[in-house]
Amino acid sequence: MPKVGMQPIRRRQLIQATLEAIDEAGLADATIARIAKRAGVSTGIISHYFAGKDGLLEATMRHVLSDLGNAVLERRAALGEAPPEAHLHAIIDGNFDRSQTSRSVMKTWLAFWASSMHHRPLQRLQRVNDRRLYSNLSCQFRRVLPKQEARDAARGLAALIDGLWLRGALAQEGLNVDRARQLAYDYVRVQLETAHYSRTRANDYA
Amino acid sequence: MPKVGMQPIRRRQLIQATLEAIDEAGLADATIARIAKRAGVSTGIISHYFAGKDGLLEATMRHVLSDLGNAVLERRAALGEAPPEAHLHAIIDGNFDRSQTSRSVMKTWLAFWASSMHHRPLQRLQRVNDRRLYSNLSCQFRRVLPKQEARDAARGLAALIDGLWLRGALAQEGLNVDRARQLAYDYVRVQLETAHYSRTRANDYA
DNA sequence: TTTTGTTGATTGACCGTTCAATAAAAAATT
């Protein structure tokens, strides 16, 4: 079997096996022995391709994060100069994409969140992601709301998305994606209606 | 120094030391050696009073959970038959009580959330808490909203609270309690206004 | 003297890493 060009194949295998191992046993018990066994390779391979367990975990988080980024970008790319509501819906949909709502990925996210509090490289990745979500939301709200209201709307929606997501991960019955999306849509609608009323009132005064 | 009646004292000491150790090093590195050192006792004490490390961690979670329950209950006790909005605000305030928004407690919560996915006793505790929050919120919304709307409002508010809380735990600048509370209040207000409009419209039809 | 509380060295288990050995494909040589 040994051939050239194994690196990308093995890396993908091992990242997938890591997600499965975390789903199965949790980050604390996702030992390299368990991960290697799931991937059908020996333990030595991990250090060979990722320079140690930490490298594999970081790569796994990068992978999940990259999927999330793509899920959002793909949906927004088709929109162009669409109204803010469409973009906000796209961001919401991206965050509840299938690639982000599987049990193993949600468990992995939660584990990484917890460990990012004490592990600098993971912390960096997580914060980049947090700020990206907030910044994207803030930007769209800003198109129809004053600065402060836009910020608060973005903060609220970001928290709502993460919260729905967190509760879905923890709940026995799992995450009801459609219901979660609808609750997020409702939040957007209310925020945008506020903007509409403001403009209406402004016109009344005119 | 040894005297009778040490048990409650040591238990409190060790639970406090556990919170500090998790804040300092994370759950993964909160070893019994580290916890014992922080509490100023030997490692053997932990097994003596908690029958092992797991017992201590479970007791620590119970302690934090109990603080949260009390924070909510105290605020609601004074309200009696006050309107739903007052109770909802009390629940929100309780969830953002000082006992729940310190760095060490927020970190501990996050760590317990992650490990509750694979540790049955912690999972039980966490679910009881989740359902209690949802149930309390749902109950109050039900006083002015139809069943389905009340449920959705409760689900949304619960997610918003947890999300604000989670983002506060992860954010560099920590949790801005006042701002978080305000965002939650706004959500409540909007939900209750919806109820008001419905009633108004219902009257129009009459 | 008895009871209650405490210590900390010891033990056994497990984990991540390393690295010499091996296997198989690719390249070079005959």
Next chain:
DNA sequence: AATTTTTTATTGAACGGTCAATCAACAAAA
């Protein structure tokens, strides 16, 4: 085409280190 040589990929036993749990010994109050 058959072979040797080189390169790339992989293995897994061995090692050093860490951790939770145990328990015989000890200390101080009752």
